[in-house]
Amino acid sequence: MERSDIYILCIEDEQEVLDAVVRDLEQLEEQFPIETANTAEEGRKIIEKLLNDGMKIGLILCDHILPGDNGVELLIELHKDERTHPARKVLLTGQAGLDDTVKALNEARLHHYIAKPWKKEELLRVSVDLLTDYVISNEEDLLPYMKSLDAGKISEAIRTRRNVSDS
Template sequence: MERSDIYIICIEDEQEVLDAVVRDLEKLEEQFPIETATSAEEAREVIKKLLADGRKIGLIICDHILPGDNGVELLIELHQDEQTHPSRKVLLTGQAGLDDTVRALNQARLHHYIPKPWTRQELMEVAVRLLTDYVIEHEENILPYMSTLDAEKISESIRTRRSISDE
C-alpha cells in the first residue's frame, strides 16, 4: 500500500483517549498517515507544518473540551481557512452542549458527530465514509484508494464522473 499525502489529524487532550482513537484507525494509517495533537494550539502548528510541506488534510477528528480554545472554535476556524476548508471534520465528544453542537453544525459544517463512548466499528465507518467523499471530491487519481475505502462508491464515481477513460 502506497502512503498518500492525505493526513488524518486527531485532536484530544487525554492521552489514553487519543491512543484509543489512533488504535481504532490503524487500518487506515498505512495509506493515510495520522498526526496527533493535544490542544488547539498544537493542532494549528501540526496542520500548518503539513500544509507547508505540501500535504493535505483529509480528516480532522476533534474532541470538544481542550485546553485553550475548545474543539468547536478550532473546527470553525479550520472551516473558514481556505486550505482546511475541504477537510472532513468530526466532533468526537461526550460533553458538548446543544449550543456548541449547533454552532459546530452551522459554522464549521461539521460532517459527523460521534458521541463518546464510541465503538471501533463506528469510528472506522465514519472515517472511511468521510475519506471516500474527500478523495472523490479532491483527488484526480482515486484508484489507489479503492481497496481501503468504499470501493463501490469510488467505482460509481468513476462511472458518473469519467475520471478514468479508455486509452
Template sequence: MNKYLILCVDDEREVLDSVIQDLDCFEEHFQLEGAQSVSEAKDIIEDALREDTHLALILCDHIMPEQTGISFLIELSENSETNKAKKLLLTGQAGLEDTVEAINHASLDFYLSKPWEGEQIRSVIKDQLTQYMIEHEPELMPWAPVLNTEKIFNAIADNRVSFGE
C-alpha cells in the first residue's frame, strides 16, 4: 500500500493533542502528524513528499499567528503536489466570508466547528479519506476494512463495470 499522511494543524497544543488522540484509530494505516504552526506543517509536508508519502488529508485551525488556516488551505489547493488532499477546517472562529472564500477557491472539503465530538470527527475523517482513496488509489481492496467498506466495494464494482465496457 502507498503511504499517506493525515496532518492536523492547530497553534494550541491542547487542542492539537486532543484532535490527534481522537484520530489515533487511523494511525495503523496512515502517518498521523501534528503541527503547531503553518511553517511546521509545511516542513512536515515537504518531508513527507521527499519520502513519497502523499498528503491525503489536512485538518487545520483557522486563527493562527503567522497565517490563517483558510489562506494555507487555499495555498495547498494551488500546489500540484498537495491539491488533491482533502482539506478540512476545524475552528470556532472562521467568519462566513472566510469560509465562503475557501469554498469558492475549491480548497475546503469540510468544515467542523469547535468544540467537536470524537465520534463526529472520526466519522467525517473516515468519509473524507474514503473519498480520497476512491479518487486517487488504484488498489482499493486493502482499504475496505479500514475505511467505509460499502463505498469502497461500490467503487471497486464501478471500476470493474467501466473496465468491462
C-alpha cells in the first residue's frame, strides 16, 4: 500500500496516552503517516511544516487540556484557517466540561467527541469513517484508499462521480 500525502495529527500532552492513540491507529499508518505533538504550539509547527511541504492534514485528534493553549481553542483556530478547514477534527478528552464541548462543536465544527478512556475499536472506527469522508470530499482518485478505509462508501462515491460525469 502506498503512503499518501494525507497525515493524521495527534495532539496530547500525556506521552502514555499519545502512545496508546498511535498504537490504536497503527493499521492506518501504513497509508496515512501519523505525526504527534505534546502541545498546541508544537501541533501548529508540525501543521505548518507539513503544509509547507505540500502535505495535507486529513484527521486531527486533540486533547482538551494541554499546556498553553487548550485543544478546543486550537481546533477553532484550525477550523477558521482555510488550509486546515477540510481536516476532520476529533476532541479526545476526559476533561472537557459541557460548555467547552458545546463550544468545540459549534465553533470548531467538531466532527466527533471521544471520551477517555476509549475503546480501540471505537477510535479506529471513527478515524476510518472520518478519513473516508475526508478523501471522498478532497481527493480525485479514490481507488488507493479502498483497502484501508470504508470500501463501501468509496465505491458508492466512485459510482456517483461516474454517473455525474456521464450525464
